[in-house]
Amino acid sequence: MTGETAYCFAADLGGTKLAAAIADARGSIVAELTEPTDPRGAAYVAEQIAACADKLGQTVGIDVTQPRHVMVGIPGAIEPRTGRISLIPNIAGLEDFDILGFLRGRFGPDVAIENDVNLAMLGEHAFGCASRCRNAAFLSLGTGAGLGLLIDDKLFRGARGMAGEIADLPIGRDPTSQIPASGGSFELEVGSFAIVDRYRRQGGTAAATVRDIFRLLEQGDEVAASVLDTTARWVALAVVTLQSLLDLELIVFGGSIGVRSELYERVQRDLPALVSRPIAIAPSQLGDRAGLIGAAWAAGQALR
Amino acid sequence: MPSRPTNSGTRQLSQRSVFEALLHGSPISRAELAKVTGLSKQTTSEVIDAFEQQGLVRPIGRTSGNVGRTAVLYELSPEGGHVLGIDLGAQRLTVALADIAGRVLAEADEPTDSRGGVWAIDQIARLSDRLARDNHTHPSRIRCIVLATPGVVNPKSGAIEMSPNIAGLGNLNVVGLLGERLGTPVVLENDINLALLGEIWHGCAQNVENVAFLALGSGVGLGLYVNGRLVRGENGAAGEIGYLPIGGDPLQAGSRLQGCLEYQVGATGVMRRYREAGGSNVDSVRQVFERAQEGDPHAVEVVAETARLTALAATAVIATVNPQLLVLGGSVGARADFADTVARILLQLSPRPVEIRTSSLGRRAGVVGALSVALRRLHDEFFGVAELAAALPLPPPARRSARQ
Numbered sequence: 099m100t101g102e103t104a105y106c107f108a109a110d111l112g113g114t115k116l117a118a119a120i121a122d123a124r125g126s127i128v129a130e131l132t133e134p135t136d137p138r139g140a141a142y143v144a145e146q147i148a149a150c151a152d153k154l155g156q157t158v159g160i161d162v163t164q165p166r167h168v169m170v171g172i173p174g175a176i177e178p179r180t181g182r183i184s185l186i187p188n189i190a191g192l193e194d195f196d197i198l199g200f201l202r203g204r205f206g207p208d209v210a211i212e213n214d215v216n217l218a219m220l221g222e223h224a225f226g227c228a229s230r231c232r233n234a235a236f237l238s239l240g241t242g243a244g245l246g247l248l249i250d251d252k253l254f255r256g257a258r259g260m261a262g263e264i265a266d267l268p269i270g271r272d273p274t275s276q277i278p279a280s281g282g283s284f285e286l287e288v289g290s291f292a293i294v295d296r297y298r299r300q301g302g303t304a305a306a307t308v309r310d311i312f313r314l315l316e317q318g319d320e321v322a323a324s325v326l327d328t329t330a331r332w333v334a335l336a337v338v339t340l341q342s343l344l345d346l347e348l349i350v351f352g353g354s355i356g357v358r359s360e361l362y363e364r365v366q367r368d369l370p371a372l373v374s375r376p377i378a379i380a381p382s383q384l385g386d387r388a389g390l391i392g393a394a395w396a397a398g399q400a401l402r
Numbered sequence: 403m404p405s406r407p408t409n410s411g412t413r414q415l416s417q418r419s420v421f422e423a424l425l426h427g428s429p430i431s432r433a434e435l436a437k438v439t440g441l442s443k444q445t446t447s448e449v450i451d452a453f454e455q456q457g458l459v460r461p462i463g464r465t466s467g468n469v470g471r472t473a474v475l476y477e478l479s480p481e482g483g484h485v486l487g488i489d490l491g492a493q494r495l496t497v498a499l500a501d502i503a504g505r506v507l508a509e510a511d512e513p514t515d516s517r518g519g520v521w522a523i524d525q526i527a528r529l530s531d532r533l534a535r536d537n538h539t540h541p542s543r544i545r546c547i548v549l550a551t552p553g554v555v556n557p558k559s560g561a562i563e564m565s566p567n568i569a570g571l572g573n574l575n576v577v578g579l580l581g582e583r584l585g586t587p588v589v590l591e592n593d594i595n596l597a598l599l600g601e602i603w604h605g606c607a608q609n610v611e612n613v614a615f616l617a618l619g620s621g622v623g624l625g626l627y628v629n630g631r632l633v634r635g636e637n638g639a640a641g642e643i644g645y646l647p648i649g650g651d652p653l654q655a656g657s658r659l660q661g662c663l664e665y666q667v668g669a670t671g672v673m674r675r676y677r678e679a680g681g682s683n684v685d686s687v688r689q690v691f692e693r694a695q696e697g698d699p700h701a702v703e704v705v706a707e708t709a710r711l712t713a714l715a716a717t718a719v720i721a722t723v724n725p726q727l728l729v730l731g732g733s734v735g736a737r738a739d740f741a742d743t744v745a746r747i748l749l750q751l752s753p754r755p756v757e758i759r760t761s762s763l764g765r766r767a768g769v770v771g772a773l774s775v776a777l778r779r780l781h782d783e784f785f786g787v788a789e790l791a792a793a794l795p796l797p798p799p800a801r802r803s804a805r806q
Contacts, residue, residue, distance in 0.1 A: 233636045263754075267717070268718055339718055343643060343723070345634070345642070346635065375637075
């Protein structure tokens with residue numbers, strides 16, 4: 099790659115890790131890297147993103163001050179008109195930090211930010227298992243729950259960029275019980291903290307993280323199996339909910355928990371009893387790179 | 403009988419512009435038309451002459467009050483073409499007739515033939531014929547018919563699926579049978595989608611880009627409108643929220659058949675829950691609501707639970723699609739007391755900002771929406787330009803026919 103060639107810079111910012119890539123003008127990744135997200139919060143994270151661009155530039159031998167387009171995935175909802183970010187639980191200070199302004203200061207005007215799960219949806223649509231779909235969703239399950247939606251071949255963001263913020267789907271608590279004081283039912287059942295908490299409540303002791311629970315499951319731990327059964331049941335009900343609302347062709351499972359076959363296969367097993375019409379679900383083909391690949395692709399699209 | 407103007411290219415675009423100006427600004431003079439469309443006076447006059455010959459426009463008077471010569475004013479002629487909108491509900495059948503300018507000329511309704519199937523189709527044909535005859539509209543002048551039906555219209559096969567509230571429709575070729583009876587092609591569309599389009603054209607959702615319409619009546623359903631388009635889903639089944647896993651055990655027999663939510667909040671569900679709670683016999687949901695207003699404790703409880711489940715369904719909609727406006731409609735959903743309760747619960751349930759309104763067209767919403775789709779099709783038939791993807795915008799409301 100020479101300094102003359104048009105290129106893009108893409109990043110996928112998560113609560114625990116930051117992935118970044120240089121892509122060519124078609125949005126195909128040329129070089130990429132991943133590092134732990136700077137825990138000190140928004141301003142440091144923004145600097146870290148810019149530093150990633152420099153490092154990648156050195157790797158491929160170009161000066162990354164003027165990429166033709168920059169696309170950064172953000173783990174929150176972005177108001178389409180104002181660019182204001184909300185619903186970010188895991189990066190301190192990002193809601194009040196003008197990350198778009200910062201990035202434009204560094205890279206020039208052609209910078210965009212997009213919800214990270216939306217970008218994962220685009221990644222799967224462009225290069226993954228949803229490549230033939232016009233109506234699909236990317237269901238991300240990890241620390242929290244999020245959804246990227248493709249409707250009639252286009253990303254669907256909702257009136258204020260909050261479409262797919264499914265943390266408070268009314269799924270999980272007994273629906274005939276008292277009205278919960280606030281939302282958040284679904285995430286309170288399937289978020290990673292909820293899963294670990296469920297494991298402890300059911301008498302398990304040795305797990306500190308969901309990863310531990312998956313390891314225990316492999317060793318034949320019955321509590322771990324039961325906890326995943328319960329979690330999968332709630333996820334299956336979310337799938338039924340999405341299907342009845344939007345009549346999708348495919349729901350892609352992603353995120354650190356969503357991609358695990360131990361969960362995905364349980365959901366698959368539960369679905370036939372819950373619906374009269376079949377629902378296609380599939381694990382993410384691009385795995386934890388879906389967001390970054392989607393960001394690079396979207397940056398390439400912006401050059402067209 | 404006018405037919406599609408045959409000239410192509412720029413002339414086609416000119417005709418479309420003049421038609422659009424007439425649609426939105428009649429009565430209007432030739433000079434004013436030229437000003438609005440940006441076309442030359444010569445071109446405008448040629449188009450108007452052609453339209454007049456085709457019977458699309460007619461002179462309606464002269465300008466007055468200004469100094470100087472007066473000018474002839476034109477409007478779209480009611481003879482230009484008619485459309486029929488039909489709303490086949492589980493309880494009521496409504497038919498409406500409009501002219502090419504979107505003026506609603508007449509409406510009629512009667513209880514739906516409870517035998518359903520071919521009887522319902524026969525009833526539609528009879529009511530439509532009568533409406534046309536009473537308005538001295540020859541059936542051949544009706545250029546397009548849109549039928550609102552409950553259930554899912556499969557976009558590939560044209561069949562009506564999942565319509566548990568009207569008997570015997572699923573096995574019928576409704577489009578074929580009705581088209582044959584009425585002598586005009588019939589287009590089917592889901593009733594809730596059309597109610598939503600009705601609210602967007604003439605009702606409470608005008609000029610909103612992102613609307614969800616939640617209807618609760620005999621059944622429960624959702625219409626979604628995003629960036630100028632209906633969201634239909636892969637098989638036309640988007641918005642079938644009767645199947646939401648809310649309000650009971652989704653594995654229960656009734657839930658499997660009717661859908662979990664509909665089993666609880668659909669008309670039969672509300673009446674069943676009232677009976678189970680110890681209420682005496684009722685024939686309709688309306689009676690349950692009337693008794694709740696009279697203070698019958700069983701009815702009050704059933705209505706409150708119905709509102710709570712409806713609010714939970716709305717929460718799922720808001721979390722997933724983030725509408726700018728949520729319209730509550732349907733014979734139950736549009737009741738002011740009920741809608742207020744739902745809105746109050748939603749405020750507690752959902753942290754998302756959403757505006758909530760009740761349907762302003764009430765039970766006319768479906769038929770008005772059917773007319774809007776039929777009109778767009780008629781306009782497109784006359785003035786569709788392949789290069790222009792967008793349909794001609796429909797005229798605003800409050801244009802009633804002089805005949806009424």
